[in-house]
Amino acid sequence: MSEFLSVIFSEEFLSTVIRVLVPLLFASMSAYIASLAGIPNIAVEGIMLMSALFAVLGSYWTQSSWLGLLISIGAGLVMALILILCTIKMGTNPILVGIALNTFSASFTVFLLYLFTQNKGTSASLASIVLPIVNVPIIEKIPVLRAIFSGQYTITYVCILSMILLAVLVYQTPLGMRMKAAGLDERAAKTAGIDVNKVRIIAVLISGLLAALGGAYMTTGYLSIFTKNMIAGRGWIGIAAQAMGGTNMLGVAITTFVFSLFQAVTNVFSLYDLPSELINIIPYVGVLLGIIIFSVSTYRNSKKG
């Protein structure tokens, strides 16, 4: 037990938390920005999966990890465009489109994988290139801080930057305010002279971009290969975090952080001789507990009001 605690309170553990936090944060923010503007994007999981594969394929084709990243983002944006086309232009229920995109990418990625590697499980045989690990001078010498801000994968820094930009967009620009208005009351937004469709298209494209970055992170940092169904519910965990945070970005971020703690604990436990099937359910049990607590408190509040 004391050995376990010493692991938990180590710099390495902090570093692990950051490592598992990044894809979850991309997922929850992807769900957040779309839902803020009034289009629930439940295709986060599918977009991440698709982008994860295209990051590998792209870097293999171009032999450049950066071009691979661009191709991966492109794939994510195409998925977002399908969502836009179906929901905003043709009026389909966004949940249905989300289900379609998720099931599609689950099997389409395997199809592509087989097409290019003759293997239905992993892309290990492809010589893909990962993005570099970045060591930040000065910070790499400071204890604790160095665990968070140095020696991380490239996309981790992109993540930090994205979160700052997203917060500025949502809270400091007219566009962010219009997104919130479009999501909360479409009619009110329209009568104020806002082009609701335009605002929503932008929001869903940003959502696609964030999910794509989360997917790319999985194969250009976290792992260096693509494996079947490798997102493993991270997109859904992100959606759960978004649902709990609502329109409050900080709330979404904090919930995501709590979920990533569960995930990191799982990683630590897996070093011990414990049944892995049991250990692997920890993050999901965490999400389940979170949702139960959230539902109970919402129910109580609604009774009070």
Next chain:
Amino acid sequence: MSAKGGIPLEDSILRLENITKVYSNGVVANKDISVDFRKGEIHSIVGENGAGKSTLMKILFGIEQPSAGKLYLRGEERQFHNSLEAIDAGIGMVHQHFMLIPTFTVAESIVLGMEPRKSMLFLNKKAAVAKTRTIAEQYNFDVDVTKKISELSVGAKQKVEILKTLYRNAEIIILDEPTSVLTPQETEILFDELDKFKKLGHTILFISHKLGEVKQISDRITIMRNGESRGTFNNAEITMEELTARIIGRDLISSYDEKKHDWPEMTPVLKVEKLCLIQKGQKRLENISFTVKRGEIFGIAGVQGNGQDELIRAIAGLTGHVGGTITLDGTDISKLSIKKRRETGIAYVPEDRMSDGTAGEASLGDNIISTYFDRPSLNGPFFMRGRRINTEARRLIKEYSIKAESPSQKIQSLSGGNIQKVVVAREHNTNPKCMLAEQPTHGIDIGSAEFIHLRLIEMRNAGAGLLLVSADLDEVMGLSDRLIVMYDGKIAAYFSDIKGLTRNELGYYMLGVKQQTPEEIGGALHD
């Protein structure tokens, strides 16, 4: 072409010429309407629900485009393809249902869509607060712009809506039924403000069916009926009676007394005894006792929120446990489920027709049978009998002259008056022993209101007992045979005969200034 009534064209800021609107389903909403609006006037547009007022305003505000006709703004022919163009041209609209987001602040709500910026990209929150505060002060609006919309009263929300139009430099402000949500005091404040706008040169288009208010504030009045204009008049040149006759196409019934016929056996049908209700530690109802007899309308008057709502819900079965007994035709129903109470003979016209009275997304046909859909005549052993439901719905639509295209139409697409007719038709059709009618004509046009009143009297004449709750004194005094006044969850007064009763006298009891003795109130139960 000269405008109607020989008004020189220079005076008019906005002029409509032969506007016709035919919807794609063939409904003619506006027919050949010509009217001009002058700078600095309050111009009311009156007419029943469905007379075409809303369509005309939607055309002015660019939400709908006319099928034919021309629109001149400051002498120039214009066409608005969307409301943004109308806003840019200086037209503002305050919708009947507020277009406000509860979690936004007042300042945010006002600037939304035209936000002040700093360095092009960013929201200038300080400027938003400063600008909105300046406008509010300029027009003497007492609103804290940093407050959230959800913290505001209804009257204050309306001020925010008006400020929205002023922020967008509206010269012409359209107000759609603005007083329907306001208290009398708030209405007075609104009227003072409208008067101020008029003096500052704004043109106010006031849509209403409350004729008293229209007479009070208008300079000119345009009357609409069946999609056509029935003329524009100077307020001073038209009497209330003429106005009414032109709106509904005939004279209103001035008294319902002659419509009433006595029922031979006025035996008690609904008996409420010592009803008490405590919610959240507060006494909502205290010792309420009265009897409703067959063949009478028993009225409950009172300022809203003095327990009438709780009382009706308790009788209908919507409140959980209450103390005391409720007897319907000899059966104690106070512990029964809502369905059992209905089977025993209760019908209920709820105050909120949109959330309690109907299911908005469901069809007219489904709504009109929803409280008796399991009758064997409508419900077979396995499936609903669609054709019979349809026939029944069509019969009721005809009998109640409900304006609708077909029974499969969504109910929320009907006007308020027609929705309420659906509710009354449905409840009447259950052939109840006792009907609870809660604000049955609240917020609907006078024609529909009169129609519903006559139906209630018809039910009374046929031997049903009616319990009528209304905050509208004209309604409760015009219809009731006997009445009680509720104040603070208790019965404040009982009147066995309403002849000779004055509004002032009732007012004293409604406001708690006067209170009858328990003996006098006891008559409600024992008479």
